[in-house]
Amino acid sequence: MFTESKFTLIAGAGPTGLTVARQLQRYGVPFRIVEKSSRPFDGSRGKGLQPRTLEVLDDLGLIDRFKESGGDYPALRVHRPDGETVEWRMDELHEPTPEVPYPNLLMVPQWRTSELLAEGVPVEFGVGVDSVEQQADGVRVTLDTGEVVTARYLVGADGGRSTVRRALGVEFLGTTHEDEQMLIADVRLSGLDRSHWHVWPADPGFRLGLCPLPGGDWWQLTAPPTDTPAEELVASVDPSITITEVGWTSRFRANIRMASHFRTGNVFLAGDAAHVHSPAGGQGLNTGIQDGYNLGWKLATGDDALLDTYEAERLPVAADVLGISTDLHRRHVTNQDDAMRRDDPVLRQLTLNYRGGPLAAEHRTAPGAVRAGDRAPDAPLGDGRRVFDLLRGGHATLLAFGPQTTLPALPASVPVHHVTAVAAQQAYDVRDSALLLIRPDNYVGCATQDPQDVIDYLKLIAH
Incomplete structure (x- = not known):
């Protein structure tokens, strides 16, 4: 084979x-x-997918x-030692924008x-x-x-x-900090609403957390390390909650x-x-x-x-x-x-970039906010498509902004798109003519006004 x-x-x-x-x-x-x-x-461990992912x-x-399969992170409901509850979010939910279609952490x-x-x-x-x-x-x-x-x-x-x-x-x-550990477990339970991530603080510190996981009836339990069974641990903060099943369990070390x-x-x-x-x-x-x-x-x-x-x-x-x-x-x-x-x-992780790296070829004398090495933003193209629709598929893509007198002769595997939509020009902060060669992993590789620069760049990444 x-x-x-x-x-x-x-x-x-x-x-x-x-x-x-x-x-x-x-x-x-x-x-x-x-x-x-x-x-x-079979565990829930790393449950948060960031917008760039x-x-x-x-x-x-x-x-x-x-x-x-997923959902937005729920708001926290903090059950204080004095019996009061407080609700808040670790991060407010963000509305999608033309440049960022997936602005929130997905659980x-x-x-x-x-x-x-x-x-x-x-x-x-x-x-x-x-x-x-x-x-x-x-x-x-x-x-x-x-x-x-x-x-x-x-x-x-x-x-x-x-x-x-x-x-x-x-x-x-x-x-490795052996003295800094955390118990994590997947549990099923009854007696607690699934609309919130419930947290019981200690004084000081943290006592117990129960986060509802999407796609079923499981919860992720987090607590300081203990030999106390999950059933007793949960009952100690609220006797009305009953653990019915314990699945994957791990003890995290820092x-x-x-x-x-x-x-x-x-x-x-x-x-x-x-x-x-x-x-x-x-x-x-x-x-x-x-x-x-x-x-x-x-x-x-x-x-x-x-x-x-x-x-x-x-x-x-x-x-x-x-x-x-x-x-x-x-x-x-x-x-x-x-x-x-x-x-x-x-x-x-949307701002992580490869500026200054070996594959970031910025040739413009006055580049805008989006430069070689940056993540390629999304934008509507005015015809029902988005920039991401052009990039999807694992190929390099040439985005040609503004009037072009000469375009490079590129391999058939590298599609060329004339971008005239104002929203896309704004997303890429292009004020004049520009050629942006987007890498197969959707970062801006080469930014230039000279078609030869694009041809030379492709020799670096296409083999």
Whole structure:
């Protein structure tokens, strides 16, 4: 089925590995994806999908399925020790705009995120990586089933305890705080309304949280670490609530680390194998999906120089996001008043960019607010279509704004669209003529007024 050294092996079938697989699948690139666990993950763990991740899912053709499976985060109902209740939101709900069609965090249990991403992807469960040996033109991998394969590339998306990362000897820099733990469990219960995320604070600190999960009757329970059974824990804050079932349970440790390299030879690290976060702010799973989105199309080209840009682009982003989630975590640990606020726009990951990176070619002398390296915004085109409709599908796209005397002769695989809608000109902050070459992962790659710049840029990313 697979020619030696001609396929990509993906270790780990969580959201990150599955995103890589879907990217390779759309380009017709052969791959195998193996998962050490014997069955799909069944917990709610990373339940928040940020707006930028929703745009990735739009490009992958999955956004409607995810919207059907998820919902907006509910308002918090805080049950104070004095018997009073207070209601508020971690972040106000935002109205969609022409530039940002998915402005709010979408709650989807992680098991469902993985299930949707895995549809049509041939995951091999019960198969893990045992050892890794770099070779000149590939990677020799011994699986724990005893099978030995030689792949062109290996993607380590096998979690924070990554066997791939350890086999490479890549440092996992950071700290683990054994004294900072949290109990997380999925439970079914009766006696509590599902219209709110219920929180019982301690004095000081946090005692118990119960968040209703969409798509069923499960709740995610969070509490400081304890050996007290969930039934007794919940009864201690409100005897009228009855736990009827306890499902997936985990004890989170504050493990905040990042790999020193995301690429070693023909092996790439992504997701939790490359960076682990506090769950505060819902950044980890989202950053992993975007790792996979960035890496997948580059793997499909097989171009070594382009693959080097994976680490150059994603490592700084992961470092910044890790700083954000760590700051939020510290606010929780120190019981700051704003510890539960999530209204910082940076959390939505729409402003993360690759400006100044190896694939950001800004040639204009007076660029507007949207520049090479930035996320490509959406906008209505005046004919019933949106910019995202033009970009969807994993290809590079040329957006030509204003009157053009000469357009470059591009490969048939790179569609060219003349954009005249005022709303789109405003969204991209284009006042004059401009050629914007949008990368396959929907970031502005090249911004110029010279057609030759577009032709030269395509030589970097299309192989």
